[in-house]
Amino acid sequence: MAALMESVVGRALKFSSTANFRSIRRGETPTLCIKSFSTIMSPPSKAIVYEEHGSPDSVTRLVNLPPVEVKENDVCVKMIAAPINPSDINRIEGVYPVRPPVPAVGGYEGVGEVYAVGSNVNGFSPGDWVIPSPPSSGTWQTYVVKEESVWHKIDKECPMEYAATITVNPLTALRMLEDFVNLNSGDSVVQNGATSIVGQCVIQLARLRGISTINLIRDRAGSDEAREQLKALGADEVFSESQLNVKNVKSLLGNLPEPALGFNCVGGNAASLVLKYLREGGTMVTYGGMSKKPITVSTTSFIFKDLALRGFWLQSWLSMGKVKECREMIDYLLGLARDGKLKYETELVPFEEFPVALDKALGKLGRQPKQVITF
Amino acid sequence: MAALMESVVGRALKFSSTANFRSIRRGETPTLCIKSFSTIMSPPSKAIVYEEHGSPDSVTRLVNLPPVEVKENDVCVKMIAAPINPSDINRIEGVYPVRPPVPAVGGYEGVGEVYAVGSNVNGFSPGDWVIPSPPSSGTWQTYVVKEESVWHKIDKECPMEYAATITVNPLTALRMLEDFVNLNSGDSVVQNGATSIVGQCVIQLARLRGISTINLIRDRAGSDEAREQLKALGADEVFSESQLNVKNVKSLLGNLPEPALGFNCVGGNAASLVLKYLREGGTMVTYGGMSKKPITVSTTSFIFKDLALRGFWLQSWLSMGKVKECREMIDYLLGLARDGKLKYETELVPFEEFPVALDKALGKLGRQPKQVITF
Numbered sequence: 001m002a003a004l005m006e007s008v009v010g011r012a013l014k015f016s017s018t019a020n021f022r023s024i025r026r027g028e029t030p031t032l033c034i035k036s037f038s039t040i041m042s043p044p045s046k047a048i049v050y051e052e053h054g055s056p057d058s059v060t061r062l063v064n065l066p067p068v069e070v071k072e073n074d075v076c077v078k079m080i081a082a083p084i085n086p087s088d089i090n091r092i093e094g095v096y097p098v099r100p101p102v103p104a105v106g107g108y109e110g111v112g113e114v115y116a117v118g119s120n121v122n123g124f125s126p127g128d129w130v131i132p133s134p135p136s137s138g139t140w141q142t143y144v145v146k147e148e149s150v151w152h153k154i155d156k157e158c159p160m161e162y163a164a165t166i167t168v169n170p171l172t173a174l175r176m177l178e179d180f181v182n183l184n185s186g187d188s189v190v191q192n193g194a195t196s197i198v199g200q201c202v203i204q205l206a207r208l209r210g211i212s213t214i215n216l217i218r219d220r221a222g223s224d225e226a227r228e229q230l231k232a233l234g235a236d237e238v239f240s241e242s243q244l245n246v247k248n249v250k251s252l253l254g255n256l257p258e259p260a261l262g263f264n265c266v267g268g269n270a271a272s273l274v275l276k277y278l279r280e281g282g283t284m285v286t287y288g289g290m291s292k293k294p295i296t297v298s299t300t301s302f303i304f305k306d307l308a309l310r311g312f313w314l315q316s317w318l319s320m321g322k323v324k325e326c327r328e329m330i331d332y333l334l335g336l337a338r339d340g341k342l343k344y345e346t347e348l349v350p351f352e353e354f355p356v357a358l359d360k361a362l363g364k365l366g367r368q369p370k371q372v373i374t375f
Numbered sequence: 376m377a378a379l380m381e382s383v384v385g386r387a388l389k390f391s392s393t394a395n396f397r398s399i400r401r402g403e404t405p406t407l408c409i410k411s412f413s414t415i416m417s418p419p420s421k422a423i424v425y426e427e428h429g430s431p432d433s434v435t436r437l438v439n440l441p442p443v444e445v446k447e448n449d450v451c452v453k454m455i456a457a458p459i460n461p462s463d464i465n466r467i468e469g470v471y472p473v474r475p476p477v478p479a480v481g482g483y484e485g486v487g488e489v490y491a492v493g494s495n496v497n498g499f500s501p502g503d504w505v506i507p508s509p510p511s512s513g514t515w516q517t518y519v520v521k522e523e524s525v526w527h528k529i530d531k532e533c534p535m536e537y538a539a540t541i542t543v544n545p546l547t548a549l550r551m552l553e554d555f556v557n558l559n560s561g562d563s564v565v566q567n568g569a570t571s572i573v574g575q576c577v578i579q580l581a582r583l584r585g586i587s588t589i590n591l592i593r594d595r596a597g598s599d600e601a602r603e604q605l606k607a608l609g610a611d612e613v614f615s616e617s618q619l620n621v622k623n624v625k626s627l628l629g630n631l632p633e634p635a636l637g638f639n640c641v642g643g644n645a646a647s648l649v650l651k652y653l654r655e656g657g658t659m660v661t662y663g664g665m666s667k668k669p670i671t672v673s674t675t676s677f678i679f680k681d682l683a684l685r686g687f688w689l690q691s692w693l694s695m696g697k698v699k700e701c702r703e704m705i706d707y708l709l710g711l712a713r714d715g716k717l718k719y720e721t722e723l724v725p726f727e728e729f730p731v732a733l734d735k736a737l738g739k740l741g742r743q744p745k746q747v748i749t750f
Contacts, residue, residue: 097679267674289674296671299642299664302686304472309684311677 041067042076047141051103053094072120075148079375081164082110082139084361100137107140111163121148129156134318152327161346162337170333172314173201181261185210188256190277191263192216192270197344207234249276268293283308345369416442417451422516426478428469447495450523456539457485457514459736459746475512482515486538496523504531509693527702536721537712545708547689548576556636560585563631565652566638567591567645572719582609624651643668658683720744
C-alpha cells in the first residue's frame with residue numbers, strides 16, 4: 001500500500017505543476033465518481049503533503065489530490081479524525097530510519113468511515129468505522145483508499161478522538177508493560193515524561209493490573225497541577241526532578257516496592273533518575289528522547305546492579321507480523337476508552353486549521369493537549 | 376566457609392597484637408601438627424591480609440596465621456599458585472558491593488595440592504591438585520583449610536599457571552559468549568580491551584566455534600606488537616581506536632558479518648565504538664570499566680537500532696547455584712589449556728616477592744603479564 005500512496009501523491013504533485021488542481025470550496029460535498037461501469041473512483045481528496053524532509057511547518061502544504069480508483073479489494077475511507085503525534089513530526093523531519101519516500105501524505109493513524117468498497121470486499125460496508133491497523137502513512141487527508149487488509153472495523157461506541165489516537169500512544173504503553181519484564185500485581189514501575197499520553201496510559205494500564213507507578217515530571221510552571229492530574233489518573237507517586245536531588249531516591253519510595261521496570265522518553269538526567277530507582281536486575285526501556293540528550297550509564301550499573309537497557313519502537317514491533325495481535329489489543333484499549341477506564345486530553349481542530357494545530361503540536365504555544373484534526 | 380576464614384584471620388590478628396607470631400624461616404618445611412588423637416591441625420600459614428579497605432599496596436601485609444583445625448569434612452590444601460586479578464584489587468579497595476568482611480586474606484582463585492583431609496573426606500587424597508570452585512576468598516596464603524565441597528579436583532597435566540587462573544578470566548569469556556546471544560558458526564563479535572586476558576580468551580574461544588572477532592585496542596606504544604599477538608591467537612580484525620575515527624566504522628568490516636554481540640571492559644569512547652559496530656538488535660555486555668568513564672548511548676541506538684545493553688559479573692553468575700555447571704566448564708577450559716588451544720601470558724613470582732608482583736598488577740611498572748604468585 002505504501003507504493004500505492006506514493007504513486008497517488010506522485011501523480012497529484014505532477015498534476016500540481018500544471019496548475020490543474022481542483023480548487024476546494026467550503027461546504028462542497030464530494031460525490032462518488034464513476035468513470036465506467038466497472039471502475040469505482042474515490043472522491044477527490046484534500047491532503048497535507050510534504051515533498052521534502054524538514055521542519056513540518058515549512059515543508060507541509062495542503063494539496064488537492066485527484067480521484068483514485070477503488071480497486072476490487074480496496075476500501076475507500078472518509079477520514080473522521082487523525083492526530084498529530086510527535087512521531088509524525090519526526091517522520092516529516094526525516095529523522096526516522098524507515099520513512100515513506102517523499103512526496104508523501106502526513107499522518108500515521110486516525111479513524112474514518114467507510115465510504116465505498118471494491119467489488120470483492122465483503123468485510124466492510126459504507127458507514128463502518130475503521131482504523132488503519134497496523135497504522136500506515138497518509139491519514140492526514142479527507143479520503144484514503146487502501147486495500148481492505150489495511151483496515152480494522154471498530155466499535156462505533158468508542159469516542160471518536162480515542163479511536164483516532166488509540167494505536168501510537170496507548171498501544172506503546174501496553175506493549176512496554178507486557179514485553180520486557182514479567183510484572184505481577186503488587187509490583188511497581190518507574191517512568192519519566194509521565195505527563196505524556198504514553199505516560200498517562202502507563203499509569204492507568206498499570207493500575208488496572210494492580211501495578212504501582214512512580215512518575216517523574218519536569219519542574220515547570222504547572223507542575224503542581226500536573227501532579228494532581230496524574231494522581232487523579234491513579235499515579236501512586238509523582239516527583240518533579242528537583243525533588244530527586246537527594247542521595248538516595250529510593251528513600252522516597254515509602255511502602256512501594258523497588259521497580260523492576262522503568263520507561264524513559266526524555267534522556268539525560270531524567271533517564272539517570274529512572275536508573276537510580278530500578279531494583280537490581282531491573283530493565284529500563286527507552287522509547288523517546290525529548291531532551292535530545294543521550295543516556296549516560298555507569299559501569300557499575302551494569303556489572304553490580306545488573307541493569308539492562310533496551311529500546312522500544314512501536315513501528316518495529318508492528319512490522320513483525322503482529323496484525324492479529326495488534327487488533328486484539330486495539331479492541332481491548334478501545335473498550336477501556338469507551339468505559340472511561342483510559343483517559344487523556346485531546347483537542348479537536350478542524351482540518352482547515354491544520355497550521356494552528358501543527359504549531360501547537362510543535363510546542364510553539366506551550367504545553368497543549370494532543371492535537372486531533374477533524375475532517 | 377567465609378565465616379571460617381574470618382574467624383581464623385580474626386584470631387591471627389588478635390594473636391598478632393601479643394607479638395606471639397611464629398617467625399618464618401626460609402626453607403623450613405611445615406609439618407602436620409597433631410593436637411590430640413582425634414584432631415588434625417593444619418600447618419601454620421603465611422597469608423597476605425588486609426585489615427581495612429584501601430589501596431592494596433598500603434593496606435595489605437604478610438602475616439603468619441596459626442594452625443587451624445582440619446575438621447572432619449575439611450580439606451587442607453597447600454597452595455601452589457594464585458593470581459593477582461584486577462577483581463582482587465577492586466575487592467581490597469572496597470569498591471565491590473559484596474565483599475568479605477575485614478580482616479580478610481586476599482586472593483579469590485588459585486591452585487593447590489591436597490595436604491591433609493578430615494576423617495570424613497573420601498573424594499580427595501594428599502597430592503591431588505584442587506582449585507576452589509566456585510572461587511572463594513583467601514587464596515593468597517600457603518595453607519588453606521576449607522570444607523571439601525569448596526574444592527574441585529583437576530587434571531594435573533594442565534600447566535599450573537593455567538590451573539591457577541582458569542576461572543576468573545577464561546570463564547568470564549566463555550560465559551559471555553554463551554549467555555547473551557545465540558551465536559552460530561560464521562557470526563562475529565566485537566570487543567574493546569582485546570589485549571586483556573578475557574579479551575584473548577574471547578578471541579580463542581570464539582575461533583573454536585567458528586566465530587570471527589573484531590578487536591579494538593588502545594593507541595599506545597607497542598600497539599603494533601599487540602595487534603600481531605592478537606592475530607596470532609586468531610583475531611580476525613584488530614583496530615586501534617584512532618583507526619576508527621571514520622564516519623562509518625562498518626566500512627572497515629570487509630567480509631565479516633556485522634556483530635550481534637559486543638563486549639565492553641573500558642567504557643567511554645571505547646564503549647561507543649563497540650556500539651557503532653553492532654548490528655541492529657545487537658547486545659553489548661559490559662564487564663569492566665578500565666577507563667573509569669561511563670557509557671553514553673544515544674536515544675536512537677535504543678529506538679531505531681534496538682540495541683540492548685547488559686552487564687556481566689562472574690561472581691553474581693557463580694552465586695546462582697551453578698557449582699556443577701561451573702566445574703564442567705572449568706574442566707573444558709583446562710583441557711583447552713593443556714592442549715595448547717587456550718593461551719595467555721603469565722609471570723610467576725615467588726610469594727616472598729608479593730609486593731613487586733602487586734606493583735606490577737597495579738600497573739605501576741607499565742603493561743605486564745598476569746602476575747601469578749607461587750608458594
